[in-house]
Amino acid sequence: MSLVKRGTVYGTLMNFRGELDALGTQVNEPPYKAPPQAPVLYVKPANTWTENGGTIRVPAGTEVEVGATVAMVMKSPREVEGYVLMNDLRLPQDSFFRPPVRFNALDGFLGIGDRIRARNEAGDPAVFKLEVRINGELKQTVRFSQLVRPADKLLADVSEFMTLGEGDMLMLGCDVPRPRAKAGDRIDISMPALGTLSNLLVAESA
Template sequence: MSVIERGTVYGTLMNFRGELDAIGAKMSEPPYKAPPQAPVLYVKPANTWSENGAVIHLPAHVPEVEIGATVAMVMKSATEVAGYILLNDLSVPHDNFFRPPVKTKCLDGFLAIGDRVRARNEAGDPAVFKLQVKVNGELKQTVRFAELVRSADKLLADVSEFMSLRPGDMLMLGCDTGRPRARAGDRIEISMPALGTLANTLAAEAA
């Protein structure tokens, strides 16, 4: 299907069981003192968007990045999903989840977006989605969406309880733990038969 005009792109934190388990007891510490009851979202603004095949430049103070291979729901309306798309939600490696991830996730070009939106009825059940992540042709990670805390439908329903999504908005299903890292000069490929391949090369930012 054709790509719908893009709206706002939302990321979802702690929606993989492994990610939630890795944080563990920290969620009961101040300032939150309890695990979240609703989905934890963040925004990837337009300055972060990179197209499939684009070169993504890393600032001098960022020697490497974490690869966040994921799938997003592309909205047809506030409650209806038009289809699914591959994303690479890059971030600066960090271990602090207490602060909004603006400085680590919202750098220029830090969201690679696939060029294929596969209709919901063609892509199949997101619970069986499986992504392969390769760096320079070497398999580094397999992401299995059977490990989601909230299924795609549950995530959308829970998010819709406190905010309205608009046509073209994208809602990521989340990124699993064990995210590979990449540096300038590396080529990243994220693939899944139903959604194709999202490929980008990293480069050092010009001085």
Template sequence: MSFLPTGTVYGVLLNFRAELEALAPQMSQPPYKAAPKAPVLYVKTANTWSPHGCAVTVPAGVPAIEVGATVAMVIGADGDVEGFVPMNDLSIPHASFFRPPVKYKCVDGFLGIGPAMRDAQEVADPAEFRLEVRINGALRQSVDFSQLVRNASQLLADVTEFMTLAHGDVLMLGCDAGRPLARPGDRIEVAAPGFETLSNTLVGEGA
């Protein structure tokens, strides 16, 4: 049976250096006038969850969607990390990074979830994770988790300073800059050494 979360799934913005650097000029302008001091979180609601192998429907009138390949931490009973799972945090392209609009991020089916959780005891250092995104078999993005602003342990510590994560909650490590676009009919694969490959196919609404 495919892995599915039993708690809340949280995404994290601006946790890759390249994305943070690209948006730095905007952060100095109103209304914020500075980079965020704490992790910027959003929720991927349960309606977005698409198990490995499922088709994901692209809404009518949307020509392409953004692929957000990442790895997520699965929270254990003691608030520690029980395991890791690859995810594909899909969204309709949009300009707002400070307050991600629900209508772009929480579309039905817009979170591909890896087929299996990798036990945390098997992972020496999450900074060694390397993801490859392939669309229709062609390599479109490589993601290096040594480039995180907050590594996995620091991210977890900073988040739990202001909120409690329950057993079964899931916290993504973030999505890197340069996220590729995919279109109806495309097959997206997110692969990484030590993980089972996550695959979903996009279909157009009404197809």
């Protein structure tokens, strides 16, 4: 299935148990002083999008964190059309609390798969499992059974405070620890039902 219309792409923070656990006592410190009570979202604007097979420019001499995930592709405000692979790259950061936009919104820093599997064909997202390889070496296995909010619950909670339109994409979240990659590395994120998302990192020109 190909996507006719691409809307806004939203990322989700702290939706994997390991990701939330890794924050430890930080969740009880200012400014929030408690774990999140609703989904924590951020936008990946159009300048960040890179197609499957495309190259992604990264700062020379800098490692980036790989964020292998699956996104729900919306058919209507509360109806999921299907699922697609994503690679949500970011610069390493120490805290999720008000991180600089540049960490998540650098040009090309979101690989988007070209295979969208219809919801009724993909199966239950709770059993999704992704494999992340860097230069052919397995670096991470992401199991979506570890979500804080499973896909349907995440969508329902997000829909309580905002409306998702046709073509919008909502990522389920990224598990930790995130593998790191650098210029010259090839990243492959695969899942049988969704195929493989591949991107090559190259150094930015001086």
